[in-house]
Amino acid sequence: MNMNTPIYNMLLKYSGKRPLPFHMPGHVMGRGLAGLLKDAGSLDITEIPGSDSLHDPDGVIKEAQNLAARAFGAANTYFSVNGSSLGIHAMIHAAIRPGGKILVNRDAHTSVINAISILRAEPVYILPDYDKNTHLNLGCRQDDLISVLSQYRDIEAVFMTRPNYYGVASHIGSMIEAARSRGIPFLVDEAHGAHFSFSGLFPQPVLELGADACVQSLHKTLPAMTQTALVHEGSSSLLDKGRLFKYMSMLQTTSPSYVLMASIDIAREIMEQRGEELYDALYKRIEVFGRELSKIDGVRRIKPDNPSVDTDFSRIVLSFESSGLTGFEAERIFRESSGIVAEMADYYHLVLIATPFHTDEDFEALLKGIQEVARHGKGTFDDKFSFVGIPDSLPERAMNPGDAIEMPAEYIDLNSASGRISAATITPYPPGIPLVYPGEVISGELVRMLSEIQGSGGRVHGIMDGRIQVIVKA
Numbered sequence: 001m002n003m004n005t006p007i008y009n010m011l012l013k014y015s016g017k018r019p020l021p022f023h024m025p026g027h028v029m030g031r032g033l034a035g036l037l038k039d040a041g042s043l044d045i046t047e048i049p050g051s052d053s054l055h056d057p058d059g060v061i062k063e064a065q066n067l068a069a070r071a072f073g074a075a076n077t078y079f080s081v082n083g084s085s086l087g088i089h090a091m092i093h094a095a096i097r098p099g100g101k102i103l104v105n106r107d108a109h110t111s112v113i114n115a116i117s118i119l120r121a122e123p124v125y126i127l128p129d130y131d132k133n134t135h136l137n138l139g140c141r142q143d144d145l146i147s148v149l150s151q152y153r154d155i156e157a158v159f160m161t162r163p164n165y166y167g168v169a170s171h172i173g174s175m176i177e178a179a180r181s182r183g184i185p186f187l188v189d190e191a192h193g194a195h196f197s198f199s200g201l202f203p204q205p206v207l208e209l210g211a212d213a214c215v216q217s218l219h220k221t222l223p224a225m226t227q228t229a230l231v232h233e234g235s236s237s238l239l240d241k242g243r244l245f246k247y248m249s250m251l252q253t254t255s256p257s258y259v260l261m262a263s264i265d266i267a268r269e270i271m272e273q274r275g276e277e278l279y280d281a282l283y284k285r286i287e288v289f290g291r292e293l294s295k296i297d298g299v300r301r302i303k304p305d306n307p308s309v310d311t312d313f314s315r316i317v318l319s320f321e322s323s324g325l326t327g328f329e330a331e332r333i334f335r336e337s338s339g340i341v342a343e344m345a346d347y348y349h350l351v352l353i354a355t356p357f358h359t360d361e362d363f364e365a366l367l368k369g370i371q372e373v374a375r376h377g378k379g380t381f382d383d384k385f386s387f388v389g390i391p392d393s394l395p396e397r398a399m400n401p402g403d404a405i406e407m408p409a410e411y412i413d414l415n416s417a418s419g420r421i422s423a424a425t426i427t428p429y430p431p432g433i434p435l436v437y438p439g440e441v442i443s444g445e446l447v448r449m450l451s452e453i454q455g456s457g458g459r460v461h462g463i464m465d466g467r468i469q470v471i472v473k474a
């Protein structure tokens with residue numbers, strides 16, 4: 001394959017000249033590294049004549065970023081060597097002023113609340129819909145977004161996650177229009193949807209739906225190395241010109257890894273050249289897999305049956321409820337009996353990421369593994385969390401998260417936390433939506449719910465040994 005990969009080609013050319021480097025990094029193109037890392041290190045260079053600069057690109061990096069912009073349908077694209085997390089920080093910094101208001105889906109990635117906290121900004125949350133049948137979050141509703149936008153006239157930007165971890169992509173086109181009609185930018189965390197641009201079989205990418213900016217983790221679904229991500233600006237972005245690049249540059253290392261940047265370049269090229277064909281083949285493989293799966297007792301593929309969402313066919317969400325197994329139990333059996341390692345498990349589900357680089361044999365092994373898990377089934381499913389849902393309302397806010405994280409904090413017993421202000425984000429699984437963010441008041445009802453979830457064997461991030469971090473009373 002003739003590769004149009006400017007960064008990778010530059011690296012090959014440079015290492016092919018067998019230079020004598022008296023420059024960074026200290027391992028001297030792999031010499032000082034051990035074992036298998038020697039090979040990886042042979043292309044690990046720094047900024048040298050001809051390698052361009054991520055912070056002032058006008059050579060191979062600019063070329064590679066332009067190629068990515070074209071491939072993903074963006075006006076401008078910037079490389080991130082610190083994942084979507086960095087891109088999320090940059091987008092939020094570019095879109096709102098310090099102390100400004102931003103509308104956010106309540107179940108956003110932790111980098112969102114971190115960026116909001118650093119900016120001392122004020123989040124206005126909307127809760128996602130929760131499908132009690134599949135135990136999946138379906139994304140936020142347009143009605144909620146419109147009502148919040150009309151209630152708070154000073155919201156400066158909207159931030160939404162789409163798709164979510166389970167491959168559920170809500171219909172956000174009309175939400176984007178609603179934000180644009182108010183003249184505020186719509187930012188999207190598309191970390192799990194970098195592959196959407198390369199096949200019509202996937203939900204439409206958000207740039208096509210008019211998002212002002214989005215981030216995508218290439219490393220999650222495309223053939224790219226961990227940490228690689230892209231930040232895109234849409235063709236009619238409402239962000240002030242140059243702001244997104246400015247914050248990408250301010251937040252990112254001045255020594256970006258060329259191995260990572262070359263990996264972005266290569267993933268984009270593979271997808272441009274072969275994406276359509278590769279995803280057609282994967283779709284067919286997964287169809288065959290689905291038919292075979294339906295013949296196995298005790299397992300079910302989960303997809304929300306809801307007209308307001310699309311789903312990513314390559315995200316395989318399984319339930320072993322009819323075998324009497326939780327997602328956690330299924331994950332362990334899978335790993336121990338078949339060596340198959342899932343992406344993620346929760347109480348109800350097992351989540352697998354399928355890619356074009358999985359073979360027919362891999363899917364056969366997967367089916368065998370599933371049979372093995374189902375064989376370990378123990379009868380009826382004891383649904384300990386049927387009482388859990390999405391709360392009807394949000395907790396009272398005593399202060400913004402950015403102020404809360406600066407306050408002196410202490411750990412206290414959960415049972416005595418009623419009425420105190422949280423210093424941490426508390427997220428029970430299920431349903432995987434933060435019940436409390438820093439600065440919010442822990443109600444008696446919330447303590448009861450968290451205790452019940454923990455008592456039933458659920459996991460609650462943010463609570464350690466029954467203790468919760470709260471702000472010290474004045």
Ligand SMILES: Cc1ncc(COP(=O)(O)O)c(C=O)c1O
Pocket residue numbers: 082083084085086109111161164165189191192217227228229
């Ligand atoms: C929805 C979502 N957004 C953002 C991120 C952060 O992505 P990255 O790991 O590329 O920084 C994650 C990571 O898991 C995620 O699940």
